[in-house]
Amino acid sequence: MRRINRFKKKLLTLLFYGSIGLAASLFLFLIFYWNLSLNSSIYSLINNTKSEPVYLWSYVILTFGTIILFGVNAVLFVYRWRKFGPPKLKIQGGSGLGALVGVAASACPVCGSLLLSAIGITAGLAVFPLQGLELKALSFGLMALPVWLTTRELKSLSCGDETCPILRPTSFRAKDKPYLITSMALVAVLILIGWNMLKTDPIVFGFFNKTALLNPNDNKLNTTNTTSSSNKIYDEVVAKVLPEQGFQSKISLKDSILKLVDNGVIDRQKFEEIYKQRGLPNELKDVLGKPSNKLILLKQENANIYVNLLWALGLSNYMSTNKDSPVNGKSLFNFASTGGWNIGKEENGGAYFNKFRIVELTPEQEVLVTQIAKNTYRPCCNNSTFFQDCNHGSALLGLLQLGASQGLTEDELYKEALAFNSFWFPQNYTQTALYFKVVKNTDWEKVSPKEVMGINFSAVSNWAKNVQAEIAKIPNLIPQTKGGGGCGV
Numbered sequence: 001m002r003r004i005n006r007f008k009k010k011l012l013t014l015l016f017y018g019s020i021g022l023a024a025s026l027f028l029f030l031i032f033y034w035n036l037s038l039n040s041s042i043y044s045l046i047n048n049t050k051s052e053p054v055y056l057w058s059y060v061i062l063t064f065g066t067i068i069l070f071g072v073n074a075v076l077f078v079y080r081w082r083k084f085g086p087p088k089l090k091i092q093g094g095s096g097l098g099a100l101v102g103v104a105a106s107a108c109p110v111c112g113s114l115l116l117s118a119i120g121i122t123a124g125l126a127v128f129p130l131q132g133l134e135l136k137a138l139s140f141g142l143m144a145l146p147v148w149l150t151t152r153e154l155k156s157l158s159c160g161d162e163t164c165p166i167l168r169p170t171s172f173r174a175k176d177k178p179y180l181i182t183s184m185a186l187v188a189v190l191i192l193i194g195w196n197m198l199k200t201d202p203i204v205f206g207f208f209n210k211t212a213l214l215n216p217n218d219n220k221l222n223t224t225n226t227t228s229s230s231n232k233i234y235d236e237v238v239a240k241v242l243p244e245q246g247f248q249s250k251i252s253l254k255d256s257i258l259k260l261v262d263n264g265v266i267d268r269q270k271f272e273e274i275y276k277q278r279g280l281p282n283e284l285k286d287v288l289g290k291p292s293n294k295l296i297l298l299k300q301e302n303a304n305i306y307v308n309l310l311w312a313l314g315l316s317n318y319m320s321t322n323k324d325s326p327v328n329g330k331s332l333f334n335f336a337s338t339g340g341w342n343i344g345k346e347e348n349g350g351a352y353f354n355k356f357r358i359v360e361l362t363p364e365q366e367v368l369v370t371q372i373a374k375n376t377y378r379p380c381c382n383n384s385t386f387f388q389d390c391n392h393g394s395a396l397l398g399l400l401q402l403g404a405s406q407g408l409t410e411d412e413l414y415k416e417a418l419a420f421n422s423f424w425f426p427q428n429y430t431q432t433a434l435y436f437k438v439v440k441n442t443d444w445e446k447v448s449p450k451e452v453m454g455i456n457f458s459a460v461s462n463w464a465k466n467v468q469a470e471i472a473k474i475p476n477l478i479p480q481t482k483g484g485g486g487c488g489v
Contacts, residue, residue: 012172012180017075019183025071026190032063033197037461042198055133062136069143076150083154083170199469231477237433240444242426246299247419250412251403255291256313259358264345265316271343280305303423308343311391314398315341316352317359321370326387327353336390365404372410373397375450376417377458379428384455385417392424411449418449421458428467431478432457435467438474 036045046056172180260266268288280287281302283294287309298306315337322328333339333350341349361369373386373396380390388394399420403413422429432452433444456462471477 009171013170016172016176016180016183017079019180019187020078021071021075023071023183023186023190024074025067026187026194028070029067030190030194030197032067033194037197058133059136062133062140066136066139066143069140069147073143073146073150076147076154079170080150080154083168085168233437234430234434234477237437237444238430241422241430241433242300246297247423249296249298249416249419250408251399251406251416252295253287253292253309253402254406256358256402257287257309258289258291259356260312260316261288263316263352263356263358265312265352265356265358267343267345274343275305298420298423300423300426303420306420307391307395307424310395310398310402311337311341312344312352312394312398313358313401314388314394314396315349316354316356317398317401318354318357319361319366319369319401321366321386322354325354326383327389335388337388337394340391341394359401359405361401361405368410368413369397369400369404372400372413372417375455376414376421376453377455378421379425379458379460379463382455382459382461392421395424396420414449414453417453421453428458428463431471432463432467434477435471438477439470 033042036042045059257266261268266288271288283292283297284302284305296306327335327338332353333348335350338350338353339348341352344352346352370386374384376385376396377383378385378390378392378396380392383389383393385393385396385400388397396417399416400413403416408416418429429452433447436442436444436447452458456466
C-alpha cells in the first residue's frame with residue numbers, strides 16, 4: 001500500500017508540474033500563432049519558404065525550441081519558489097524577454113508583420129539579413145539562459161549545510177489539489193482556444209477536412225477538377241469562374257512589354273530560353289518584339305504567362321505613391337517579387353522597383369490604382385496588392401496600371417482584378433463562388449467583384465475562415481485535388 005501511495009504521489013507530482021509547463025508552452029504557442037495570423041498563415045509560411053529548407057527547418061526548430069523552453073522555465077519557476085521561496089527576477093527575467101523577441105519573430109518572412117510595423121519596421125522579418133532567424137536564435141538563447149541559471153542556482157542552494165536555506169517540500173500535497181485542477185483546466189481551455197484558431201488555417205483545415213481541396217492555394221490548375229465532375233453545382237460554378245472560352249479582358253498590353261525589354265526589366269534571351277521549353281501560345285509568340293493592341297483573352301493555358309509579363313510591369317512601373325509601399329525599404333531586394341525576379345538584366349529585380357515610366361498614368365489614374373491596390377488581396381498571403389511582396393501582387397498591380405491608363409472605370413478594374421485572380425488562384429475562387437451560390441444563394445455574376453477582392457474573401461486567413469470552413473460543412477461538394485505552386489517565375 002505504501003508503495004502504491006508513493007507511486008500515486010509521484011504521478012500527481014509529475015502531473016502537477018507537467019500541466020504547468022504545458023499550459024505555459026501552449027500559451028506562448030498561441031501568442032506566436034496569433035501574431036503570425038495577423039498577416040499570414042502556417043500554409044503561407046511553408047509555401048513561401050519551402051524552396052529554402054534550411055531556413056524553414058531552422059525557423060521551425062527554433063520556434064518550437066523556444067516554446068518548450070518557456071514551459072521548462074515556468075516549471076522551474078514554480079519548483080524553485082516552492083523549494084526555496086521567490087526566485088530572483090534577474091535570473092527568470094530572460095524568459096519574459098525571450099518571449100517578447102519570439103513574438104516579434106513569429107511572422108512569415110515575405111508577408112510582413114503588423115507587430116514589427118507598429119514599431120516602424122514595415123517590411124517585417126525580410127528587413128533582417130537572415131530574414132528573422134537571428135531574432136529566433138536570440139529568443140531561443142534568452143529562454144535557455146534562465147534554464148541554465150536556475151538549474152545552477154538550485155544546485156548551489158542544495159548544499160546540505162547550515163548556510164543553505166531550509167528545504168521545503170516540492171512534491172504534490174493535498175492542498176495542491178486546487179492548483180492542479182486549475183492548471184489542468186487552463187490546459188483544456190488553451191487547447192480549445194488553439195483549435196478554434198488553428199482549424200481555419202488552410203494547412204490544418206485541409207488535413208482534417210478531406211472533402212476540401214488538399215492544396216487550397218495551388219497556383220496550377222488541375223484540369224480534372226475544372227472540366228466536369230459528378231456534381232452539377234460544382235460544374236456550373238467552375239464554368240462561370242473559369243469559362244472554357246476564357247475571360248475577355250478590356251485591357252491590352254500595347255507597347256508595355258517592348259518598353260520592359262528596352263529597359264532590361266525583361267531579358268529577351270532569358271525569357272525565350274524559359275519559354276522555349278514551356279512553349280508560348282500563338283498570340284504571345286511576338287510579345288517581346290511587337291506592340292499588341294489586341295485585348296487580352298485570358299485562358300487556363302496562358303494565365304501563368306501573363307503572371308510573368310505583368311509581374312515585370314507592376315514591379316518596375318513608376319507611381320509616386322510607391323514611395324509609401326511596404327516593399328520600399330531596407331529589405332527591397334529580399335521579397336519574392338523583387339529577389340524572385342531573375343529574368344531581367346540585373347541580378348536582383350529590386351533594382352527595377354518603381355524605376356521606369358512604362359505606363360503613363362495621370363494623377364487621377366494613379367490615385368485610382370493605389371486605392372484599388374490597397375483594397376484588393378490575393379489568397380497566397382494576407383497582404384494587399386499595394387504590398388506587392390510576391391509575383392501575383394506585382395502582376396495584379398501591373399494589370400491595374402494598364403487598365404487605368406486605358407480608361408477603365410473603378411468597377412471595370414475590380415472586375416478585371418477578380419477575373420485574373422480567379423485564373424491565377426482557380427481553386428480558391430471556385431470555392432468562393434460555391435460559397436456564394438450554396439450558402440448565400442447568390443450567383444457568381446451577381447456577386448460584387450469589389451467585395452470578393454477585399455480582405456474578407458481574398459486574404460488567405462479570412463478566406464479560410466469565411467469560405468473554406470463553411471464549404472467544408474457540405475459533404476461531397478468539392479472533388480479532391482492535389483498539386484502545388486509557388487511565387488517563382
